[in-house]
Amino acid sequence: MxxxxxxxxxxxxxxxxxxxxxxxxxxxxxxxxxxxxxxxxxxxxxxxxxxxxxxxxxxxxxxxxxxxxxxxxxxxxxxxxxxxxxxxxxxxxxxLAHPIELLPGVERAVQALAGEARLMLVTKGDLLDQERKLAQSGLGEMFEAVEIVSDKTAPVYAAIFARHGIIPDQAVMVGNSLKSDVIPVLEAGGWGVHVPFETTWELEQAEAPLAHPRFRQLDNLAGLPAMVAQIGL
Known part of the structure; x- marks a missing residue:
């Protein structure tokens, strides 16, 4: 590449x-x-x-x-x-004190990709709470950059891409929210990978952009390394 x-x-x-x-x-x-x-x-x-x-x-x-x-x-x-x-x-x-429990397949998938690409964490929420959860997750050292933002929109992703020198069509965003993790990334020129969770907050629900050429969907993160290899990583 x-x-x-x-x-x-x-x-x-x-x-x-x-x-x-x-x-x-x-x-x-x-x-x-x-x-x-x-x-x-x-x-x-x-x-x-x-x-x-x-x-x-x-x-x-x-x-x-x-x-x-x-x-x-x-x-x-x-x-x-x-x-x-x-x-x-x-x-x-x-x-704010609940212990962190990684979802199935997460640690293995992140470890597999850490040597193949630049890994980032892009999340929204309370700054101190997100920092706490990342520290307790044991995954922190695998991410080269962490962005904790107030909201996830196409301009926010575009600014992140620019700030880190990222070529949009060589960026993959992975998340459980179509509204926050997929659709705005597609609008910003990147790839959006939807990994549905068992429940979704009502304010995060949206229609899947099934016809979009840079949209992908996985049942869980275990299949992520193979999927990103297919799109050219």
Whole structure:
């Protein structure tokens, strides 16, 4: 190959478990507020608060906790007890301390590709939390660059490519979110590899660009080395 390829990975629910902690915390939140609203209504109001607050708080645990507090105040007509707010904050602290569990095939795939291409981590969320998870994952030394961004859009990926001297059509982005990890990368000129996770946050759902020539899909990361070899690495 005339130039070195770059393979970038998303972090949460691509390399390690994450959404399961949000789902379990949401269930605890619903139980905590069950005297004020029904489950479906609570989940709808919380999702609406998350969508409304993304521009203010960004992605990650802290914004999720603030959205839960906001929802609790709204559905209780400002009568939610301070003890319940304290419990919500404790849920957030537990989420920020949960241990890292790599997804199947991740470590082997990353190790196999580390000597063949420049590896990057491109993720969004709380800066300190993402740094903690990367440090605990045991994968940190395999990545030549780490980008923790507030959002993933085509201009953001284009800026990352430019900043690191990456030729877009020799860049592969791997992730579980079509909306964040695939579609904007394709728009920026790179390759998008979708590795679906068991659950997807409602605000990350999108239609798969099946007809796009630089779109690929895998069941899990175990097949990634063979796939990138097929596209020319």
């Amino acid at each position: 005339p130039d070195r390829w770059t393979i970038a990975f998303d972090a949460d629910d691509t390399l390690w478990h994450n959404e399961r902690f949000f789902r379990s915390t949401q269930s605890r939140f619903v139980e905590l507020l069950r005297d004020h609203a029904g489950e479906d209504h609570l989940r709808e109001r919380l999702l609406a608060a998350e969508r409304r607050n993304l521009g203010r708080y960004g992605f990650g645990v802290k914004g999720f906790v603030l959205s839960m507090i906001e929802t609790a105040i709204e559905v209780s007509a400002a009568r939610v007890p301070a003890s319940a707010i304290g419990e919500i904050m404790e849920m957030g602290r537990e989420m």
